[in-house]
Amino acid sequence: MKGHLLLIPSPLDFGTGGTGEAGGAAVPDIRQVLPMGALEAAAGLRHWVVENARTARAVLKRVNAVVPLAVPLQQLQIAELPRPPKGRAAQPAADLRPLLQPALQGHDIGLMSEAGMPAVADPGAALVAAAHGLDIAVRPLPGPSALLLALAASGLDGQRFAFNGYLPVDAAERAARIRELEGLSRRAVQAQLVIETPYRNEPLLAALLSTLQGSTRLSVSCGLTLAGGWTRSDTVARWRAQPRTLPADVPAVFVFQA
Structure with a gap:
């Protein structure tokens, strides 16, 4: 059986790690902005596709403080979405199928954007489209937009x-x-x-x-x-x-x- 592509929401404070401040405002406890169901789903994943690996790791550290990750952070498989080259004419769409290979092998994959809901005003939409093309079920989880x-x-x-x-x-x-x-x-x-x-x-x-x-x-x-x-x-x-x-x-x- 194929795995799922889970759209995991992230906080709107750009993954500062919960230890500092964003624009002079204290970063809220992640439980105040993400439902427990989303935190539990994120903690159980071993495969990720993200917009920015550094931000994703910072968010996952905050998740781990509430719900322990299934494996240590260093053991997670985190791949970044390809970024289109700047200042050039439109390029052919990248082949995103390799990023979805774990789902074809039966593993769930989490998609995380820089902030908020993945695939909304976000390059992750292309991965969602690719998942549908491969008959991989897409499961959005509630969170801030x-x-x-x-x-x-x-x-x-x-x-x-x-x-x-x-x-x-x-x-x-x-x-x-x-x-x-x-x-x-x-x-x-x-x-x-x-x-x-x-x-x-x-x-x-x-x-x-x-x-x-x-x-x-x-x-x-x-x-x-x-x-x-x-x-x-x-x-x-x-x-x-x-x-x-x-x-x-x-x-x-x-x-x-x-």
């Missing part, structure tokens, strides 16, 4: 929404994309979600405030699940009148709706 947490906290439309990933870095292209999404939001009555690398949080917020219409509602969720995490949801006009600085080392999710 920054996108859904931010949407829920925003007060904006939770029935009609779209996730748009990263906006262009070029200022003119970014502004054009923001206007395009604002128009789509108005026509479709739809909330729009975008994200950015933390060190670009402030430039993205500035671009949103300078481009969106004053009546458009903007919600920013920062440091979700951390002790100092917060969400502010208000009109762009009020954001402009009462600006707030965003940290450059804590993830944020931006939601707006015209």
